[in-house]
Structures are given as C-alpha cells and as structure tokens.
Amino acid sequence: MEPFFLVASCILGLIIGSFLNCAAWRLYEGESMNGRSHCRSCQKLIYWYDNIPILSFLLLRGHCRHCASPISWQYPLVEAITALLFMLAYWLNPFDWLLLARNWFLLAVFVLIFVMDARWYVIVDKVTLPAAITVLGANLWLGIGWSGLLISATIGTGFFLIQYLVSRGRWIGGGDIRLGLLLGVGLGWPNILAAIFIAYGFGAVFGIAALLSGKKKWGSMVPLGTFLSVAGAITLLYGEKIVHWYLNFVNLQ
Numbered sequence: 001m002e003p004f005f006l007v008a009s010c011i012l013g014l015i016i017g018s019f020l021n022c023a024a025w026r027l028y029e030g031e032s033m034n035g036r037s038h039c040r041s042c043q044k045l046i047y048w049y050d051n052i053p054i055l056s057f058l059l060l061r062g063h064c065r066h067c068a069s070p071i072s073w074q075y076p077l078v079e080a081i082t083a084l085l086f087m088l089a090y091w092l093n094p095f096d097w098l099l100l101a102r103n104w105f106l107l108a109v110f111v112l113i114f115v116m117d118a119r120w121y122v123i124v125d126k127v128t129l130p131a132a133i134t135v136l137g138a139n140l141w142l143g144i145g146w147s148g149l150l151i152s153a154t155i156g157t158g159f160f161l162i163q164y165l166v167s168r169g170r171w172i173g174g175g176d177i178r179l180g181l182l183l184g185v186g187l188g189w190p191n192i193l194a195a196i197f198i199a200y201g202f203g204a205v206f207g208i209a210a211l212l213s214g215k216k217k218w219g220s221m222v223p224l225g226t227f228l229s230v231a232g233a234i235t236l237l238y239g240e241k242i243v244h245w246y247l248n249f250v251n252l253q
C-alpha cells in the first residue's frame, strides 16, 4: 500500500461522491445528466469554487452564496462516505487494479442507491440495470466463473421476485428485484446470501428501533434498498471473511 495512492483514492472518492449527489437529484427529477449544477432554491448556477467537495460546504457554512438557503447535509456526508469507502477499498486490495476498479464502481452504485432510496423511496432501473451489466462484464473479465454468477443472480433475483409475487407487490417493489439481480451478479456466490442476511438483520434492528421510538407503525414503508446497499458494500469488501467466519461458526456447533 502506498500513501500516494491512498490520497488519490480519497480525492477520487470525493469527486465521485460529489457527482453521485448531483446524479441522485437529476435521476429523481428526470433531468439530463449534462449541464452545470445549480442551486435547488434560487436556480442560480453554482461557481466551480463553490462546488469543491466538503470544502465549499464548510466555507459557505452550508448556505447558498446567492439566496442563503441551507444546503443539505447530504452533500458533504455523501462525499465523505464515498471517499472513505474508496480509501478502504484500495487499502484492502492495493495490488489488483481491475478488482479495485470493479469495487469502486460497485461502491459508487451502492451509495447512489442508498441515497435515493433513503430520501425518496425509489430504486431506479436506470441505475441498477446498466450497473448489473457492467459489473457482470467486469466479473467475467476477472475470471469469476459464470456458473457461480448464474447461481447468485438467480438467488438475488428469485428471493425478491417470490416476495413480490406472494405479496402482489405490497412488501417490496419491482426495483428491489432489479437490485437483487445487481447484488447477485456483483457479489457472486455465496456472498449474495451473506448480503441478504445482513440486509435483513439491519432492517430488523432499524424496524424494531423505529417501532419502539414510535416513529413508524407496522406496515409503513421501509427503504429496503438502503439496507441492501449497505449490506452489499460490507459484503463486497468483507464477504470472504464473513463467509469464512460463518462456516467456522457452523462447524463448531
């Protein structure tokens, strides 16, 4: 591991994080991905020096230069988290550049899905489907066997498809099925199982906490995509360790 590349990973993560913030809004509102950023309140263009990740938010103290309306905490938070994830991915895999590129790509996709589902309860196919195709290509290029990928894709898709059919779309949405496909081809076998378990574990903890605090009622919407993307990121980076630990644990019983 070289400090230079660690710093480069951090800077790349900040830039990608800044792009993801922008992409989340544009995908949600159906805007074009081209064109310069503008303030969400006064619509004025944002100068390049007011668009520097984290730094600009601090210098502007979280307010628009023109209309002084507050800028969401989402912006610096997403930039910081993406930078940390990119550094962690490099730190865990400093020598394999293709693997690292795939991990950065998937982590960026997970951050985007997390933000959009947490904020608006949407998982857009414009993100999940192209990402699934890209990561499938990368995994085949990395030499991951197609039979394992076929199994994990079937599990990822089938798990959510069955719930969708049984509940007639009440428990989960169609977007979750496509996210299941992305997780399947992205994480491979048997990591897809770990991701589903972890996501439902988080979901259960969050659900119970929300019920106890009185913030949610039974049957109110839970953004499953946020838990799945967090679980996806954890499994992407630590999947082998988790599966290894689990198999040891089972053997000891």
Ligand SMILES: [Zn+2]
Binding pocket: 039, 040, 041, 042, 043, 044, 064, 065, 066, 067, 068, 069
């Ligand atoms: Zn403004």
